[in-house]
Amino acid sequence: MASRREAPSVPSLGRIAVIGGCGFLGSHIVSLLVERHPKTSIAVLDLRTSSNRNLSPNVSYHDCDITDYEGVKSLFERLKPDGVIHTASPHFHLAPAIHDKVNVGGTKNLLKAAQETGVKAFVYTSSASVILGPNVELVNADEEYPLVVGDAQPEYYTTTKAYAETAVLAANRTPPTFLTTAIRPAGIFGEGDIQLLPKMVTAYHKGQTKFQVGDNNNLFDFTYVGNVAHGHLLALQALLDTHKMLPTVPLDTERVDGEAFFITNGQPVYFWDFARAVWHEAGDRLPLSSVWHLSENVAMTIGAILENLFWVMGKTPNLTRAQVRYSTKNKYHSIEKAKRRLGYAPIVDLDEGIRRGVRYILENEKKEREKKGQ
Template identity: 40%
Template sequence: MNRVLIVGGSGFLGGHLIERLYLLEDRPEIHVLDIRPPPAPSSKFYSYTLEDVTFHQGDLTSPESIKAVLETVRPEVVIHCASPVHGMGKEIYFKVNVDGTKNVVDCVAESGFVKALVYTSTASVIYDGSDLRNADETFPIPEVAMDAYNETKVLGEKYVLESNGKNGVVTCAIRPSGLFGPGDRQLVPGMLAVLKTNGTIFQLGDNLNLFDFTYIGNVAHAHVLAAQCLLDEKKVESVAGEPFFITNDTPVYFFTMPRTIWAHKGYVPRFTIKMSRPVGMTLAYLSEWYSWLMGREALFTRFRVAFTCANRYFNISKAKNCLDYKPIVGLEEGVLKTLEWIDDEDAKAAAALVDEKEKKDQ
């Protein structure tokens, strides 16, 4: 790989993709296409600096914008990891995850110089609310998705994989589960937020359900392995046109994760109030109904209840065999890295407030 373009490279996964590419012995030129520049990486958690990355402002919902960046960079590999976060409206998901992905795929196929495209999908593409035990890539995609996010990721992945081989461009999809790590603004911060609301005493379900949480650096590692395999004449046949589940290969009981995080923060709940799945689903239905009446996106949803209470762990043998993938950061090490990053961010925010107050006082 001489040049790699990361579409959505300024986001959570993007920073870790840059890091994995930067650490390669044969380091490629690293380019980022996004609507905003990548944030400055902390030397505590990343080896690269912004000087090691070339940023190109662009919009994946505009084919002209994508084509202009492609012509400027002329990459061999494109990694498409752009996606809105959970909790946004259906319209934005379709605009980015479906229309935007089609634009990326079509522009890459028309370029004449891009050889491979790696797409960031999600393990939830096969999730319908029921248990997934040791699920692998042979499991079917449900006819009806649980929510707009998953519906659009299914459509995006389908278009990417069906476009494999178009004008000589080989493609594959990475399906990660339960992402967390430095840069995480959702999963671990959400679990920490529960400390502030005294919500640690509540438990949805019986906590006998196993769940796959995945450190973000491992997911970035899998993307780079996939790109390398797509360019390898000996490996491309087993990877092109294929999806791959990626996890830490260490499923845990769901509430083990937040309780581990709380324990590292010095907090252990004295007692637990258990709420059954049916009760949770009823309350979530009422939440969705109320949010619909108010014209806003529901935060407590039936999908989230099902997600929390279901067994949801995956067999990653295919990634091990085809990509030579194995996790490079363990689960607890990943938790410690994430908490250290959050503490570092909190310290920076506190220092910024002090500076602002001092300036006002002057």
Template identity: 45%
Template sequence: MATLEQHSLLNQRRILITGGSGGLASQILQLFSQRGCEYLHSVDLRQPSRRLDGITYHQADLTDPNSMHQIFEEVRPNVIIHTASPKFDAPNHIMYKVNVEGTKTLIRIAKRHGTQFFVYTSSASVISDAKTDLKNADETFPVILGDQQPDFYVSTKALAETYVLSQNRRSQDGSSHFLTCAIRPSGIFGVGDLVVLPGILDPYFRGQTKAQIGDNGNLFDFTENTNVAHAHYLAAAALARCQENPPLDDARVDGEAFLITNDEPRYFWDFTRTIWRYAGDTTRPNQVWVITKVWALLLAGLLEWVFWIFKLGEPPLTRTKVRLSCMTRYFCIDKAKNRLGYRPLVSLEEGLRQGVEDCMRRRNAEQSAHVNTKGVKQKEQ
């Protein structure tokens, strides 16, 4: 839990959170508000589905310098929490424009307007080539860029993180610091999740819980989104503390990246089955059909070829998905523990239970709204 000292460091700061209408940013706004931050602002291209009390919402395009200048003129933020990013399946040019060019624009404007602290939401995937197993990987592992990084979304996150950390500056007299750091969560899930839990639950609703790719011997790290928000809070507080008392290099926060997980690696398919179980699935282990990785890769390759020939888009199973579901990927978070004081607040099991309940509730509400809309149209006809 954050200390009273950390609360006092941030509660009077003017804090601007980009991507504030997204699931993670909403968790960050809520947690910062609960901890006494009085001047919280959100900026996003779209309006939030649910407005939080005490938050000032701004609507603007991160990549439009004029719009962002106007917001900075109004807010004059001391702290930026930069979470804004397109979805991983957005067109490549959009991902690059927002994640790379947008981040550079944001930093230029932040510097011009006297912002002091900048926390960037990166990804643990920046040190993964999507093929090689990661076992207890830490921040000494190199960031994967260029031809070695097969995922364009991850590539843009890596480029943006590298730029953010390169802009870290400590002034000699302490009057004009611009301190930056990056948070690298792995597999974010939780209440408000729009990617991980809905994506895993889709096969459940299609009755496909009885299949497994690989032998389930691969540990994987995930992170509940309250814990990710907590890490951002700790990072912002640590940067504020650095302004007055810069730590020694072995305790440094500014200019550094921090891996964040729930510190509870799980076997990949155990994680997915826990989600299905909370959604009501009763499939037993002896009912599961295990497809070996080799056969799954052959099937995925065939599907990719067929879908490419007939221009059908991306197939439901790809070789990348097979590799990801079979690879080991867990991290050492000692750096975040030692330098930020990070400890997970919400356990994996509790986070999954709450997240699935929220996901099911949202899905049921959407289905009800669709049925009601359809009924109204039929009456009008």
């Protein structure tokens, strides 16, 4: 007879495939799946599955190019996933043709293979920036804001994320047993981050914390990766629960399938306050009185000059016009819809997320120094 003190058994979610599961966000989703649903069978599909491997016996790894439809379908036929979480996406700075091929073409391949092999639930990692235009400020923006694509969208990567999201939501209930949703995270950071925190810590190491662009009066969303993973699992669970009730269609006020959701920390912060919190955790103690303020116009001019100089060398400078725009504009979102329909609430606050992310970087830097005998 089982002891009354035993933890309640957590039911399996069935067979779940995480596309891009060796990447930054994907690996956190896999770890959270293993932690919360230890009986679930998890298949990680990635272009190369050599990094971020979870040691759980319930996780299998499969090299897969999502731009190869036949390869994807063959794997799905063999793995027979009940649910798919699609996080795979090329690096922001790669060529437009790659974004088209992977974000749009690859997503459509996954959708088609999922529809043809009996997948029940499909969760897509979109981006909060799909509603962000060059001259738009987002103040508590919700899911009613229109997508900004094509000529109106200066970032081609974002256009392809929006097109992929549209394809995912359009595929909902086609066939009637196939349910889809899209998660729109904003400013993801944390352990394993390769874009946001590493650049900020590098700026600290280079003594670049004495500069600030603008007056720091714009609020910005940054989201700890564990919260984004949490949002994805809530969405997956909601779709699987909805599938059990088919052919019933939930009320519009409760519906998850066919819908998009912003996921953030729910703690918009002044842009440079976030940067300074990162620098402080890394060891910076520069007083605010020593900070030099660059106006937005001056920073834009410097960014344009640097972009042209670095373009000749085939590199990207530390300061670009896009970075100036983002660091001086309001950009934060409402998570009320996610709270109501997914039951979402952040599980790690901003300060703790910063501590975890920066300490991860510093510990890895220390290991590298020790390897080199420094």
